[in-house]
Amino acid sequence: xxxxxxxxxxxxxxxxxxxxxxxxxxxxxxxxxxxxxxxxxxxxxxxxxxxxxxxxxxxxxxxxxxxxxxxxxxxxxxxxxxxxxxxxxxxxxxxxxxxxxxxxxxxxxxxxxxxxxxxxxxxxxxxxxxxxxxxxxxxxxxxxxxxxxxxxxx
Numbered sequence: 001x002x003x004x005x006x007x008x009x010x011x012x013x014x015x016x017x018x019x020x021x022x023x024x025x026x027x028x029x030x031x032x033x034x035x036x037x038x039x040x041x042x043x044x045x046x047x048x049x050x051x052x053x054x055x056x057x058x059x060x061x062x063x064x065x066x067x068x069x070x071x072x073x074x075x076x077x078x079x080x081x082x083x084x085x086x087x088x089x090x091x092x093x094x095x096x097x098x099x100x101x102x103x104x105x106x107x108x109x110x111x112x113x114x115x116x117x118x119x120x121x122x123x124x125x126x127x128x129x130x131x132x133x134x135x136x137x138x139x140x141x142x143x144x145x146x147x148x149x150x151x152x153x154x
Contacts, residue, residue, distance in 0.1 A: 006149045013146030016050040061108035065115055068101035070131035077128035084126050
């Protein structure tokens with residue numbers, strides 16, 4: 001990956017809706033080689049996809065909770081827990097961690113009542129769960145901005 005590829009990645013992280021013409025102009029290429037590079041970055045897996053960034057409150061999911069979960073540490077239980085998480089759309093991110101807690105979830109729902117129902121009916125009932133701790137997000141201080149791409153100006 002060279003400096004032009006890194007520039008392409010930086011620009012697309014800022015605005016994934018750039019036309020190829022606009023992107024080519026920003027990174028100093030003509031459109032045809034720019035498109036070839038983007039397609040190659042997609043094929044190589046450096047670009048995994050394109051998405052719209054949504055305002056959680058505008059779509060009725062302005063109540064966010066970070067939830068640490070302890071799960072029994074045997075392979076079958078961990079795999080069953082992780083599989084069951086896939087069926088919970090309110091869990092918008094999930095990470096298996098080293099140490100304690102064993103798992104961290106980010107949950108986005110409408111309000112505290114909805115979260116309480118989810119906690120009682122789904123989260124505590126997941127396979128192998130031994131402990132659940134919830135931290136309600138007061139304010140998002142830094143929005144996801146994409147990954148830092150080294151090798152040049154940001």
